[in-house]
Amino acid sequence: MTYRAFLRSLAFILDQGFWHEEAALEQVLDALPTRQRQAKWPRRLIGRIFTTFSRYTRPSFGELSRFLRGDKDLQADLKRLTAIPLIVWRPGDQTRPHPVLRISGDLPILKSVRDLASFLRMPVNSLQALADVHSREVRTLDARHRHYNYRWIQKRSGGQRLIEIPKERLKHAQSQLLECILRHVPVHEAARAYRRGLSLRDAVEQHVGQRILLRIDLQDFFPSIGVGKVRQVFRHLGYPSVVAMHMAGLCTNVVPQAVLETTSSNHRLSHVYQLPHLPQGAPTSAVLSNLASYRMDARLTGLAAYWSMQYTRYADDLLFSGDSLSAAQVSRLRTQILAVASDEGFRIRRYKTKVMRAGRQQSALGLTLNSQANTMRRDFDNLRALLNNAVRHGLESQNRDNHPKFLEHLAGRVAYHRSMNPKRGARLDRLLSRLTNE
Incomplete structure (x- = not known):
């Protein structure tokens, strides 16, 4: 040789x-x-x-x-x-998972693109078209020939978010990868969103009653997770490079320029959507976002421990809590968090970074955390006022967003308040029952 x-x-x-x-x-x-x-x-x-x-x-x-x-x-x-x-x-x-991963169950052994196509029950050429490793979607003008449907929705904080909804054939392939592979892979303990058996209360419980709470938001979370990180997830599961590349292609997308021209969103948003990224709307994206963020979660957990603090992440919300820090220490910690996030390919929404000390309202994920996890008072008051008006003036008079199943939507909001605060929930239940009995 x-x-x-x-x-x-x-x-x-x-x-x-x-x-x-x-x-x-x-x-x-x-x-x-x-x-x-x-x-x-x-x-x-x-x-x-x-x-x-x-x-x-x-x-x-x-x-x-x-x-x-x-x-x-x-x-x-x-x-x-x-x-x-x-x-x-x-x-x-070479088709075994990374030795440090504690996989629950056996993963399918896929040594080639042909094996992957057989596993997904489709011809190889169909797999290659759906995986779109050459990003042809971005140049596809006719919406009928695209793999995704696109819809812009308004964010509560302003701006727009693009929902990328895979069409049936691609969605079926993604669902198979999710159920047969991704669901069996453990995520970092700090990741609290998109996990079966964990509630919103579980996501914030360890931050309740702390002397200081630091909340940091990641900007453009899903589109910031590129195809390289997704491919790396599948490589760590032991799949050969070419198989991992096609799996990552099935789970990522590039958005056609024509779709981006229908919004007034800023240039950066257009830029990240035209690179292969996790599409918000695909069944695989939630789990993959946790798996692709594993290293960041590990690094931030270590950073939090250095400062004698606790860290969790709920999708794009980073939460740190613990003993009180001086203003200078908070500034150092925030700079270090920014450096880790940037090194991992994320950007921080600086205007949404908040430092909340004991004695003032501490809130995260729509909950107050000072003495117990509770719904925000203003959210409770707004929902109670809406239900009162619906009782007086009729249900449809309050459906300003033309929600197709408005009563079920209200019932879900009431159930959320009930789960966090049974007393408040009971008050809302009485109003809701008057609507359902009419």
């Missing part, structure tokens, strides 16, 4: 295998002849690689190749051998 072929094969094995020090060493040793598996040079090589590159972000094949070509220590080690070792790649060993 020539030296160049040896380096190319070595880079390929590291690129296709798991990005974890022990697993990478095991994969390299498995590919070597038996007599070389006790040698010290593979262990030293893996140590240098993981010292050079981040343990959390896998380098590309090109970066690995350049590192190996320039590694003088590897060259010196190989010169001591009588011959360049023969490397044999065993692809069947």
Whole structure:
């Protein structure tokens, strides 16, 4: 085996295998002849690689190749051998999840694009069209030929949010990936949104009654999670690069320019939507947003511990709480949070960053947190006034947004208040029952 072929094969094995020090060493040793598996040079090589590159972000094949070509220590080690070792790649060993992941259940083994197409029960050419790895959606003028329907909605805080709704065929493929793969992958404990069995109360409980509460919002959360991070999720699950690329393609989207021209939103919003990103409206996006944010959650949890604080994230809302900090310490902490978020590809909504100390109202996620998790008084008063007016003047007189199922919508809002504050909920229930009995 020539030296160049040896380096190319070595880079390929590291690129296709798991990005974890022990697993990478095991994969390299498995590919070597038996007599070389006790040698010290593979262990030293893996140590240098993981010292050079981040343990959390896998380098590309090109970066690995350049590192190996320039590694003088590897060259010196190989010169001591009588011959360049023969490397044999065993692809069947590469479809296991990352060793540090605690997967619940067995994931489907998919070694090729053909395997993925078979798993999704569609022809390979249909899979390639839906995965759209070349971002043809952005150039598709005829809405009938697009993979998504698009709808702009107004944000409460102002501005607009784009809802990208996958069409039936793509939605079915995404749902299969969600139920058969993504649902079985654990997210970071700090991630509290989009998790079965966790309520809004669970998301804020540990921040109740703290001396200081810091609330920070991430800007454009879903569109800021690009295809690279999504692909990395599937690579960590053990899927080969080309399979992970098509899985990521199925779960991300680029928005046609014609759709963006229908809104007055700012230039940055248009820019992020024209890069492959998580579409808000796809069944896979919520779970993938948590998985793709795992490293950020781990880093911010460590940062919070350094300041003797607690950290949780509910979608794009970052919450830190704990003992009181001075104004200078809060400023340092906020700068450090900004640096971590920026390093992870996110931006902070500076105008929505709030520091709330004990003695004043502390609120997050529409709840007050001073002594117990409770609904905001103004929200309760507004809903009570709406129900009173509906009783007096008729239900439809209050349906200013033309909600198609307005009574069910009101019942859901009342149930939310009841779950957080039974006394307030009972007062709202009495008004709601007068509407349902009419």
